[in-house]
Structure formats: structure tokens, C-alpha cells
Amino acid sequence: MNKLTMALAGNPNAGKTTLFNALTGARQHVGNYPGVTVERKEGAYQRGDFNAVVVDLPGTYSLTAYSEEEVVARDFLANEKPAVVINIVDAANLERNLYLTCQLLELKIPLVVALNMMDVASDRGMEIDVENLSAFLGVPVLPIVARSGKGLDELMAAAQEMAEGRLSPPDPAKVRISYGDDVDQALLTMTRLIRDQGLLKGKYPSRWIAVKIIENDEALIKEVNEDSLELGIRLLQEADIVAAHLMKTFDTYPEAVIADHRYGFIKGILKRGIITHRYDENRLYTSDKIDRVLTNRFAGPLIMLAVLYSIYQITFSFSTLPVAGVEAVFGWIGGLVEANLGDGPLKSMLVSGVIGGVGGVLGFVPLIMLMFFCIAILEDSGYLARVAFMMDRVFRMFGLHGSSVMAFIVSGGIAGGCAVPGVMATRTLRSPKERMATLLTVPFMNCGAKVPILALLIGAFFAQHQAFYMFGFTILSWIVALVAAKLLRLTVLRGEPTPFVMELPPYRFPTFNGLMIHTWERTWQYIKKAGTVILAISILLWAMMTYPGLSPEKEAVFVQERDRIATLYEVGNETGDKLLQEVDNQQEGAVLRNSFAGRIGVGMEKVTWLSGFEWRTNIALLGGFAAKEVIISTLGTAYSMGETDPEDAGSLGDRLAADSAWSPLVAMSALIFMLFYAPCFVTVVCIAREAGSWNWAFFSIIYSTTIAFILSTGVYQVGRILGF
């Protein structure tokens, strides 16, 4: 039998996800709606021999086309025609929640209302006459407590009946909301036109189309015009007449009139004894008392700093051990391959390309899990909305949103973060342009892999003022990121700020189950989607730095040199080993210089001399695209010092300090370039995933490299003129 589809619709914070988790447990699948970054969550539901697919629609306040979420929800309802829609409604916030219900009723879809958080409502001294509410709305209304599972059986029994067609869908006569004489008149005419011509028939009810046209809903008007341009123009004329009339007589917009009447309709129902308040409606609850402290003018920001700092600490210190564990396992596997395979390209590819690549992907997993766990706590408890509330004024100046702060901190706003979880943290942002600007600028922050580079170059060239320079570069990364965000918002991401109007939901204790599901599904997405691409790029980068290798004649020179040393010293002689090691290092250096990456590095000198970089630095920068740590190890190879451990690069520092191609000015210019040029490709892959297109990922590489080049060239050239 074909499985029936059930959809969950409701306001954000109404408990939709909790209900979804309760219904489907771990049998969930998270994907994306085509072309947008909105998550599509599906799960299997079983009740006796009744099976259904449950789709968790994105949380929306309305079905206008305000946001991607609303468009997705509306299209789903219209195109996929679920057998039943369960509209989850927050009993403690009934009036606002019923606003969406009204619109679902007008869509005439089979609807069951789940009145959630009955416990909270009764704590607040509210009594709701469920039976009468159901009678007035013309659909079944079932009281539930999604967190504890109370009432779910009855709810699902009603949903099943509705889905199987044993209950009748909403009665249009009952839910015909009057929008006032003027609008109603126009609606009558328009509905008749739409019905006569069969406009978008079977997709939307005719009166609903008319309402949306008067509301000036652009997405729908476009759909109408595609179906019949002629009728579309005719209908818009009608709508314009009402609009002009309303503006003249009442000095107001048609969409305002429609919203006012919808709320009027709800108020009318609730007034008929549906809801009784035992206490003053606006009295302060525990949650509001907590807010008096947590959003207090003085205490609020301090507590917020403490909370953000501890998330940062938890994410990065608790992950040290598991990350080291993952690295150790892959190191062990690498060692195994190293020991058991004969020398050759296959071994080199397995060790450096495959194992290094997969290890690189999985190495981030503990970080990402911990970060998502912390974010899930902040999100589910309601604190994240407060952070946005407090930080918005600052971030808005740069065209961002209050919620952006989280992504910046995790990426390395406090030096030592990581842009991969930072990029993924932008999911909590609901405004598309602000989100994109955040996504593209968080990689400028000082991530953990940039810190050793800072330590190396500062240690080698600015040893007297290490702390000062470290701190200075952290501040500089903030400045560059925020200014870049502003520039993006003035150019490619130009546009009005997304309205901030949002809810501060009451504080709630997150459920353990919810946290686990949240954390796991996001982590799994990272492993699955990012993993394959990252492996491919990792092999590609390996090949670029290995091939074509040395010519036989050049190779012979090194072999000869080794033989010469072998004849001079006995096996195991210390001086002899040292000399042999040096030959190895020189050979590695020669291979690197002759590789594709090396040739590109040499070729790039034509441009990079402007910033003071020679070919060795260029190769290291190319390698840094694999991961910023690689910059140091590649520099080591390029300077024929063997692969250098980023944690212990003292000798490389000395070598650079003594090299004639380097000076404090070059070091400064190089540091600036290394901090701000293209993000590592794991980040780039994640940006592509989060932005929903590779174009943005390529854009990210190009624009950040351009910014880095301009800044470092500026510093280098001005520095030279000033005589540094």
C-alpha cells in the first residue's frame, strides 16, 4: 500500500520538533528542499498497522511569501497534498498561533489542530475550552503535551481518521473570514473570475488565490501570471482598485486590512468563552524574571560573554582528546601502510592523499559534535534569541544580524577556533543576506590552525613583543571580517536589512533526546556530504605536490651523493646519518620545486613579488589550501629542512630569520596574507553546502584572496617606502 503523508505545520517554538521527534524517534531523514537551504525533515510513523511518512515543515508564522521557509511550506502543501496536516499550536500563545491556523483553513486542507503545551497554559492560569474551539474552527482540536507524550494517542487517532478520509476537511462556510465590505466585494468578483477560468485549479482554492493577490503576494502573483497572464492582469486591476480605495478612505494597505481581520476573526472566537485567564494576562512568569537578569543592561552582556566563552572552551578543550584519538588512529593506519607497502606512488597516495584526507575529515567530527551540542542547548533553551537581541545593535552596523556572533566566536573570534563548525553555526540565522555575509566572513577569524603560523613568524621576527602581536592579529581579524561583511552587504549582498521582528520564547529546559537528535543529524550531514568531496580534493592536492617528480638525471645526482656518503661513513655513524638526512631533505625540496604546485609557485613570483613573497612561500601558500597547518610543513620542505612539525617549528623560524628573502616586513606581509587568503578547502566545501551553491564557494576563495593580496601588498609597499 502507498504510504500516506502527514505534515507538521506550526510556529517556530510551538514544539513542532519535539512532536516530530516523539512521533518518529530516530527514524528520521534530513535533506534539503531543492534549490534552497531550508532543511527538509522526514520520518516514519507507525501506529498499529497504520504507516505514514511524517514531514516536519519549517516553522512559520504565516503562509505569505516572507521567507524561504514560508514559500517551502506553502509549496509543499499545494504540490504534495499531504493526506493530513497536523497544525501544532502553542496553547500559551493561542492568538498568534491561530493566525497560521486561519490560513491553513483557508487552504481547505485536511487539518487537525494539536493544542500543545497545555501544561504551561494551565500553569499560567489559562483555561481553554477545547470542544468549543474545535466547533468554531470546524476541525478536530486535540490537547497534548508533546514533551511528555500526553495526548499523542488521541491526536494520532484523529489524524489517522482524517488522513483516511473518515472525517471531512474544513467546512468553507464556517471558516469564511470576512475582510470588510470593500475587500469582500472584490474577493467575490475575483473568486468568480478565477473559478470560471479554472485558474491554478486543483492547486489552490479560488478564494484563497484572490486573497493572496489582494495581499500582494509576489510569489503567488508570479504563479498566476504563468498560468494565465491575461487573467492575472485582470485580477491585479481589481486588486489595485481596492488598494486605491482603502488608501483613500482608511489611509491603510490592503494587506493590513486582511491581517487585521484575521486577528479580528480569532479574537471573535476566543472571546466567546474559549479562553479564560485566572491571572492578569501580562503578569511576569519565571521566564521573564530570568530575563530581567540575563538581558539586564549591565549583567546581560557580561553573562553572555561568559556563556559564549564557556561554549568556546567546551568545544575546543573537550575535543582535544577525541581529536587526538582520531589522529592517532589514522596515524597508526598510515604507519601500517607505510610499513607493509613497497615504496612507490600507490603508497604515497594512500598515506598522504587518502588516509590524510579521510583523517582530516573525521578529525573535525568531535569538534563539530560538541559545537552543535552546545548550540542545541542555547537554541532549545531560548537563550540564543537573547544573544541576538543583545548583540544586534553592534552587528547590524556591519550589515549582519545579532545571531551572527555565534559563528564568529566559534570560527576563532577568540583565537584558536575553527571555521568549519563556524560556517555550520550560521544555520541558526534566519535572514538569508545576513546569513550569507556571515558565512563568507567568518573564515577571516584566527582559527586554531593559523595560531602556529602566527607563533612561528612572530617568534622568529617579533620575539620581543609576542603577546602584543598575537593580540593585535586577533583584533585585526575581527576588523577585517566585519569591514568585509559591510563591503559585501554594500555590493554583492546589497539590500535592506531583513526585519528583526522576532520572538523571545519562554526559557525551557532542553530535552536530552532533542539535543542528541539535533547534534547527531547535523554531524552526520557533515560526514556524509563533505566527506566525499574532501577526499577527492585531498588526493588532487597530493598529486599536485608530488608530480611529475625528478628527472632520472637529477635523481641520479642524489643517489650518487648518498653512495658517496655511504662509502665515507659506517652504517649507524651519527655524522653519516645527518648527512644522509640532509640529502633526503634536499631531494624532497627539489621534488616539490619541480612539482606542478612548485611550478605554479615559481610562476606566481611574477605577481607575488609585490607583497614580498618568493616561490617557496608561494608553494607553502598553495599547500595551505589543504589545511593551514600544511603551510608550516610545506615551508619546511621548500627550505629543504624536511617536513616540519607545526608544533615544533623553532628551527624553521631560525632558518627564516637568517634567510635573505625574509625580513620583519616580509614576515608581516606574509602573516597578513596567510590570515586572510582563501579558506582551507574543508571550509570551502562547507560554505558550498551551506550556501547551497558552488558559486558562492568559488566566490569566497577569490574575494578573500583578493582582500589578502591587497592588504599584504599595501603593507609591504608602504613599509618599504618607510624604510622598514
Next chain:
Amino acid sequence: METISLRRMAKNQRGTITAVRVAGDLGRRIRDMGLVTGTVITVQGRAPLNDPVALRIRGNTLTLRNNEADFIEVEVEN
């Protein structure tokens, strides 16, 4: 009774919305969130930098920026 813009309301001041003078996305969003003519609101507080503002509306809390509050006219109680 006097009518002022929401931006100018003081903390803990109460009033009734008389008009929302904005169309388009912002207007839609404001109305979807329940800020419609006839709604009683109380200013609950402001963010540390005075912007955005938090409102008490029907027992729940909403926030909006000052430049968004400019479009909302409120008849305030003294």
C-alpha cells in the same frame, strides 16, 4: 491619551496600536507576528545598547529594532 511612535515609548509604558504604516516584507512580518491595530502592548525593556526593544504582547515577548518601531503608532496610557 496621545498617539506617539513606538520608538518613543518608555519602559513599562502601555498602549494600543492605532496604525502600522508600512507595506511590503517588513509590514507583513510585523503583522504576522501579531502587531496589528487594536493590540495592547507594553514596553518590557531595551537591549543594552537601547536597540532593539522588547515588547509584551498578549502574555508573550516580541522584539523589534527601533527603525522598525518607527512605523508603528501607539495610543499610550499615561
